[in-house]
Amino acid sequence: MKANIKLKAAAAALAVAGALGGVQDAAAQANEIFIPVLVYRTGAYAPNGVPWANGFVDYLKLVNERDGGVNGIKLAIEECETGYATDRGVECYERLKSKKPVAVNPLSTGITFALTEKVPIDKIALFTTGYGRSESADGSVFAWNFPLLGTYWSAADMLVQHVAKKGSLKGKKIALVYHDSPYGKGPSRSSRSTRRSTASTSSSCP
Amino acid sequence: MIYRETGQYKTTYEADQQLFPILQDKVFILLVLAFAFGAVPFLASEYLFRAILVPFLILALAAIGLNILVGFCGQVSLGTGGFMAVGAYAAYNLAVRVPDLNLIVIFLLAGLVSMVVGVLFGLPSLRIKGFYLAVATLAAQFFLDWAFARISWFTNDSPSGSVTAPPLKMFEWTINSPVEKYLFVLAFVCVFALIARNLTRGAIGRSWMAMRDMDVAAEVIGIRPLYAKVTAFAVSSFFVGVAGALWAFVYLGAWEPLAFDVNRSFQLLFMVIIGGLGSILGSFLGAAFIVILPLMLNQMPGWLGIDMSTALISHMEIMIFGALIVFFLIAEPHGLARLWAVGKEKLRLWPFPH
Numbered sequence: 001m002k003a004n005i006k007l008k009a010a011a012a013a014l015a016v017a018g019a020l021g022g023v024q025d026a027a028a029q030a031n032e033i034f035i036p037v038l039v040y041r042t043g044a045y046a047p048n049g050v051p052w053a054n055g056f057v058d059y060l061k062l063v064n065e066r067d068g069g070v071n072g073i074k075l076a077i078e079e080c081e082t083g084y085a086t087d088r089g090v091e092c093y094e095r096l097k098s099k100k101p102v103a104v105n106p107l108s109t110g111i112t113f114a115l116t117e118k119v120p121i122d123k124i125a126l127f128t129t130g131y132g133r134s135e136s137a138d139g140s141v142f143a144w145n146f147p148l149l150g151t152y153w154s155a156a157d158m159l160v161q162h163v164a165k166k167g168s169l170k171g172k173k174i175a176l177v178y179h180d181s182p183y184g185k186g187p188s189r190s191s192r193s194t195r196r197s198t199a200s201t202s203s204s205c206p
Numbered sequence: 207m208i209y210r211e212t213g214q215y216k217t218t219y220e221a222d223q224q225l226f227p228i229l230q231d232k233v234f235i236l237l238v239l240a241f242a243f244g245a246v247p248f249l250a251s252e253y254l255f256r257a258i259l260v261p262f263l264i265l266a267l268a269a270i271g272l273n274i275l276v277g278f279c280g281q282v283s284l285g286t287g288g289f290m291a292v293g294a295y296a297a298y299n300l301a302v303r304v305p306d307l308n309l310i311v312i313f314l315l316a317g318l319v320s321m322v323v324g325v326l327f328g329l330p331s332l333r334i335k336g337f338y339l340a341v342a343t344l345a346a347q348f349f350l351d352w353a354f355a356r357i358s359w360f361t362n363d364s365p366s367g368s369v370t371a372p373p374l375k376m377f378e379w380t381i382n383s384p385v386e387k388y389l390f391v392l393a394f395v396c397v398f399a400l401i402a403r404n405l406t407r408g409a410i411g412r413s414w415m416a417m418r419d420m421d422v423a424a425e426v427i428g429i430r431p432l433y434a435k436v437t438a439f440a441v442s443s444f445f446v447g448v449a450g451a452l453w454a455f456v457y458l459g460a461w462e463p464l465a466f467d468v469n470r471s472f473q474l475l476f477m478v479i480i481g482g483l484g485s486i487l488g489s490f491l492g493a494a495f496i497v498i499l500p501l502m503l504n505q506m507p508g509w510l511g512i513d514m515s516t517a518l519i520s521h522m523e524i525m526i527f528g529a530l531i532v533f534f535l536i537a538e539p540h541g542l543a544r545l546w547a548v549g550k551e552k553l554r555l556w557p558f559p560h
Contacts, residue, residue: 041516042521050517079516091257094252094256094257097252098253109368114458114459116460118459
């Protein structure tokens with residue numbers, strides 16, 4: 001989780017840039033594009049939440065300073081602390097919703113589940129960068145969910161394929177050591193299906 | 207001057223034993239209800255409904271349930287979050303497996319399931335007391351957390367362990383907008399608060415309070431400990447289960463077992479202690495204190511126009527909140543409800559205190 005913070009931050013930045021490209025027509029009437037930044041700078045997960053939040057905010061500031069925003073439209077940002085708790089995350093979303101954001105990036109799979117029900121009603125795009133609901137990779141399932149950088153399933157698949165390149169998986173045992181939350185359980189089903197396709201055995205360990 | 211019961215003569219036992227014997231109290235409560243049902247839906251913003259009023263009401267209901275157990279019967283419980291989870295998952299399974307069931311029936315059945323589980327975990331209270339019982343209920347909390355995270359039948363085989371509530375539909379009425387959700391929850395909470403208030407005034411409530419004050423003496427005067435303790439666990443778990451189902455269905459919409467972890471139990475216990483043990487009003491005051499105050503503290507710098515980093519605000523919120531809890535417990539160890547009662551006593555003599 002910690003090792004790919006940089007990758008995640010860069011990816012998230014890319015994601016926002018991509019998102020804004022797509023929706024700039026809608027936002028063009030406004031003078032600013034509002035981006036809610038849901039972060040967790042406190043609590044048990046703060047060690048990876050703080051650098052992520054710093055990177056994300058710094059990139060948005062960089063876009064404003066260096067490029068003068070996106071196509072001349074400045075980005076307005078506001079942070080809201082979730083503490084990685086679903087109820088506080090939902091509260092943040094409700095709080096920042098009134099400022100008409102185009103996209104929200106909740107940074108927690110639990111919050112993503114809770115917001116999936118709300119975004120189609122509010123017409124706000126829900127970006128999940130390398131996390132979120134894997135079934136949203138099929139765009140017809142959740143019209144307002146946009147998974148970027150793959151999902152838990154593709155991540156688990158990539159790992160297995162990478163290992164498979166180094167040698168046959170036949171008869172090998174795959175262990176999935178996971179974080180006991182929706183974040184960690186995401187890949188469990190795909191690892192089970194991989195097991196079926198490669199005829200190896202897998203075991204899960206929380 | 208205004209708050210004085212002089213001249214309000216009670217000529218029958220019924221008049222003397224009514225819910226609010228003082229006329230001013232009755233008028234005040236009716237005004238509050240009229241405001242909550244009639245005025246708030248037109249005044250409050252969507253944020254206020256979704257993020258403050260709905261969670262406040264649901265947690266107040268859970269706090270009433272816990273208060274029956276801890277405040278009235280004196281049985282300390284740290285398993286409230288677990289019983290909320292039972293209500294939530296029971297409601298989910300009923301809604302998913304038995305389609306076309308009325309929403310109110312689902313919530314009441316969820317309460318019943320939670321009641322059965324509560325009675326089961328309440329049985330040890332006959333043998334163990336005080337802190338030991340608290341630890342036993344903590345075991346219930348961890349067991350229930352474990353069960354909902356591990357046994358995939360409860361989550362209808364959801365791959366990530368997170369489940370989504372079906373749309374709230376009742377008699378062709380889809381509860382969708384924040385105002386509708388607020389009114390739905392408010393109606394539930396009002397009915398349950400009335401039931402709780404009457405239960406605690408009646409014979410059963412007196413047997414709970416006797417059990418709390420001194421169990422040996424209560425037994426001597428003819429109160430059966432098994433009956434008193436098990437009913438307290440049953441009623442309390444029922445309330446908490448309904449609150450859990452409402453929390454999951456109306457407030458969260460989608461949840462994982464983490465939404466009902468041990469922190470939720472502690473949060474509810476703090477509500478009951480800060481609000482006032484053995485007081486229905488205290489449950490509401492405690493819920494308001496615990497739910498609304500942190501959110502206000504969190505947004506205070508923004509309202510005042512002070513530029514502060516998000517992390518600093520969050521840490522300040524935790525520190526000020528903790529300091530206020532300590533302050534209130536030193537100022538009034540019997541909780542906010544006691545402060546309210548003291549205020550009423552003072553108001554009786556105002557403006558000529560002797």
